[in-house]
Amino acid sequence: MKTVLLIDDDRVVRTILARTLGQNGWEIYEASDGDIGLEIAKRVRPLVIIADLLLPNMNGFQLFRALRQSPGLQSTRIIAISAKAFAGDRQRALEAGANDFLGKPVRPAELLELLSHTVIAGPDSATRSSLHEEGPVSIKFWGVRGSIPSPGPETVQYGGNTSCVEVRADGELIILDSGSGIRPLGRSLLAEFPGQPLNMTILITHTHWDHIQGFPFFLPAYQAQHQIRILGFEGAREGLARIFSSQMEGPFFPVGFKEMPSHIQVEELRQLEFSVGRVRVHAAFANHPGICVGYKLLTSAGAIVYMPDHEPALACHTVAKGDKESDTKAFARSQDDKLLEFLSGADVLILDAQYDAQEYKTHIHWGHGCVDAAVSLALRSGIKKLFLFHHDPDHNDQKLSAMAEHARGLVKAAGGTLEVEAAREGTTVEMKSALSTDIDPETLVAH
Numbered sequence: 507m508k509t510v511l512l513i514d515d516d517r518v519v520r521t522i523l524a525r526t527l528g529q530n531g532w533e534i535y536e537a538s539d540g541d542i543g544l545e546i547a548k549r550v551r552p553l554v555i556i557a558d559l560l561l562p563n564m565n566g567f568q569l570f571r572a573l574r575q576s577p578g579l580q581s582t583r584i585i586a587i588s589a590k591a592f593a594g595d596r597q598r599a600l601e602a603g604a605n606d607f608l609g610k611p612v613r614p615a616e617l618l619e620l621l622s623h624t625v626i627a628g629p630d631s632a633t634r635s636s637l638h639e640e641g642p643v644s645i646k647f648w649g650v651r652g653s654i655p656s657p658g659p660e661t662v663q664y665g666g667n668t669s670c671v672e673v674r675a676d677g678e679l680i681i682l683d684s685g686s687g688i689r690p691l692g693r694s695l696l697a698e699f700p701g702q703p704l705n706m707t708i709l710i711t712h713t714h715w716d717h718i719q720g721f722p723f724f725l726p727a728y729q730a731q732h733q734i735r736i737l738g739f740e741g742a743r744e745g746l747a748r749i750f751s752s753q754m755e756g757p758f759f760p761v762g763f764k765e766m767p768s769h770i771q772v773e774e775l776r777q778l779e780f781s782v783g784r785v786r787v788h789a790a791f792a793n794h795p796g797i798c799v800g801y802k803l804l805t806s807a808g809a810i811v812y813m814p815d816h817e818p819a820l821a822c823h824t825v826a827k828g829d830k831e832s833d834t835k836a837f838a839r840s841q842d843d844k845l846l847e848f849l850s851g852a853d854v855l856i857l858d859a860q861y862d863a864q865e866y867k868t869h870i871h872w873g874h875g876c877v878d879a880a881v882s883l884a885l886r887s888g889i890k891k892l893f894l895f896h897h898d899p900d901h902n903d904q905k906l907s908a909m910a911e912h913a914r915g916l917v918k919a920a921g922g923t924l925e926v927e928a929a930r931e932g933t934t935v936e937m938k939s940a941l942s943t944d945i946d947p948e949t950l951v952a953h
């Protein structure tokens with residue numbers, strides 16, 4: 507049943523709205539002030555709350571904040587209504603937790619149009635497209651570059667967009683980082699699921715710009731019917747939400763983060779293990795400046811590790827300083843051992859391999875690895891497929907192919923069975939089972 511709670515001290519307004527909504531199949535609850543409204547909301551957990559800004563006992567802004575802090579009401583659709591048409595009030599209502607704002611008198615057609623984008627699933631059950639519910643577990647690369655987008659004839663084969671990987675697994679749409687690759691992903695999602703509300707989770711490894719810069723251009727964020735959860739760990743200086751949204755402040759971008767019409771929730775993670783629907787996720791801290799993590803997604807078809815920015819300690823130490831034992835080498839070994847524990851049981855590893863061994867020697871402690879180190883780590887961890895990732899913006903297609911070939915040579919020399927590819931924009935990988943992965947050859951050649 508579609509439930510709506512109307513909170514307004516003006517009985518006439520409530521009566522008009524109740525009539526409109528009742529005629530359209532909504533079950534109506536009413537409250538005449540903020541206190542009573544909050545109490546009913548907690549008890550009933552309505553799908554939608556429509557509330558006036560100027561309420562007795564608890565004003566609309568206070569009410570929205572209280573609603574958002576109440577268990578089970580975080581994803582309830584809140585529509586603020588007000589006779590005051592000040593732009594600042596709209597902005598403050600959205601900041602306090604409302605999803606939408608309508609001026610009074612509320613026009614029935616406008617309200618019904620807004621509500622037509624609300625999915626009837628209940629506030630605690632996730633709204634998601636059913637189209638990918640039953641599909642295979644898949645990985646698609648939308649941005650494979652580090653540092654800065656690097657378009658041009660030299661990079662057409664592997665692509666020039668910065669970090670963004672889409673994973674569809676067990677009914678979840680999970681997006682790993684929102685570099686510039688999230689822009690074509692957004693367009694593709696809207697083309698694939700026209701008019702359907704989507705529920706997606708974006709896992710942010712860290713807020714370096716090449717991992718968040720595409721979000722202001724992510725079209726689903728501009729459509730009210732979509733739910734977007736952004737999860738990540740606190741930045742080194744300020745909270746995740748603050749840093750993530752600051753790139754959309756006035757001097758940098760014309761639309762503010764809070765003005766994006768979709769339902770966006772930014773959640774700062776504390777625990778290193780959590781769930782996205784049925785997908786269990788483990789995080790591990792990476793060897794990279796500031797707070798940066800890698801994510802391991804435990805799906806029904808195997809485990810995927812995404813570690814786009816990481817300087818493997820021991821392997822890099824060896825590349826830089828040779829095989830001689832030392833205290834620093836022993837410490838580096840202990841650091842890599844911790845990571846190997848994290849990687850254990852993974853099938854696919856998407857790992858930073860920004861440099862070749864020679865380049866690495868002049869980039870020690872920059873927070874990125876080299877191909878030789880990535881292969882060495884992957885071989886020791888027993889994973890099945892390695893994707894070299896976070897390509898240097900100065901590496902052209904020829905260079906990346908050569909690096910991948912070099913990596914395969916290292917595996918062969920070690921007598922390993924590890925498969926290695928340089929990640930390429932547009933490639934889709936299907937996880938057939940926990941034991942095998944297939945790359946879709948069509949998408950491989952299509953790019």
Ligand SMILES: [Zn+2]
Binds near residue numbers: 717814
């Ligand atoms: Zn990066």
Ligand SMILES: [Zn+2]
Binds near residue numbers: 714794798815
């Ligand atoms: Zn970084």
